[in-house]
Amino acid sequence: xxxxxxxxxxxxxxxxxxxxxxxxxxxxxxxxxxxxxxxxxxxxxxxxxxxxxxxxxxxxxxxxxxxxxxxxxxxxxxxxxxxxxxxxxxxxxxxxxxxxxxxxxxxxxxxxx
Amino acid sequence: xxxxxxxxxxxxxxxxxxxxxxxxxxxxxxxxxxxxxxxxxxxxxxxxxxxxxxxxxxxxxxxxxxxxxxxxxxxxxxxxxxxxxxxxxxxxxxxxxxxxxxxxxxxxxxxxxxxxx
Numbered sequence: 001x002x003x004x005x006x007x008x009x010x011x012x013x014x015x016x017x018x019x020x021x022x023x024x025x026x027x028x029x030x031x032x033x034x035x036x037x038x039x040x041x042x043x044x045x046x047x048x049x050x051x052x053x054x055x056x057x058x059x060x061x062x063x064x065x066x067x068x069x070x071x072x073x074x075x076x077x078x079x080x081x082x083x084x085x086x087x088x089x090x091x092x093x094x095x096x097x098x099x100x101x102x103x104x105x106x107x108x109x110x111x112x113x
Numbered sequence: 114x115x116x117x118x119x120x121x122x123x124x125x126x127x128x129x130x131x132x133x134x135x136x137x138x139x140x141x142x143x144x145x146x147x148x149x150x151x152x153x154x155x156x157x158x159x160x161x162x163x164x165x166x167x168x169x170x171x172x173x174x175x176x177x178x179x180x181x182x183x184x185x186x187x188x189x190x191x192x193x194x195x196x197x198x199x200x201x202x203x204x205x206x207x208x209x210x211x212x213x214x215x216x217x218x219x220x221x222x223x224x225x226x227x228x229x230x
Contacts, residue, residue, distance in 0.1 A: 004155070022167075025166060027147060041223075042223065043117075043204070043221040043222055043224060044156070044204065044206075044221040045221075045222040046219065089155050089156075091155070099144070099219065100146075100158050100161060101148075101156070101158065101219075102158075103155025103156050103157070104155050105153065106153075106154070106155050106157050107152050
């Protein structure tokens with residue numbers, strides 16, 4: 001079946017550090033890949049997406065590249081801020097019809113000033 | 114544009130009691146989803162509606178969970194009777210429809226946090 005595996009958290013970094021959160025997936029067919037973010041007390045928000053191999057999704061300084069050969073979609077940011085503290089979820093969606101999202105377990109990120 | 118509305122925000126019940134959650138999707142969104150997010154895990158789809166028809170309920174524990182979407186707008190998710198392991202955040206989401214446009218317009222509500230004691 002389809003599944004997503006994220007790196008274990010929590011992750012704690014200092015402000016302006018480089019961030020990588022690893023995500024790998026298992027899927028039949030050609031999934032679309034996503035990163036969602038959940039800030040404290042808020043709902044899930046789409047951060048970025050990529051719909052085919054070698055696509056790069058980007059938003060708010062975050063980037064992730066769809067790597068079919070390694071079945072990966074790692075999230076990166078060059079210089080994190082305290083406001084980036086949140087839980088990050090990698091997810092995939094397959095199929096042309098039902099847009100069911102399959103999520104990883106989430107990675108809690110804390111940025112210290 | 115108003116977001117996906119959910120109520121209540123929090124609910125505490127005893128095991129074996131029943132509980133219901135309500136969701137009002139974004140106006141015009143044909144597809145509605147209920148997800149269960151257990152603490153420390155990612156959300157898991159329980160049921161998906163397209164208008165007022167069920168598209169996918171393969172992971173809904175039908176012996177205790179039920180959901181309906183009357184008139185293709187609001188939806189209610191019910192648990193009866195509740196178990197301790199049902200403690201979770203129940204998220205409602207909606208999207209414009211299916212296909213490529215769906216994900217761009219996929220919007221989550223803030224969720225209902227259920228605690229079963």
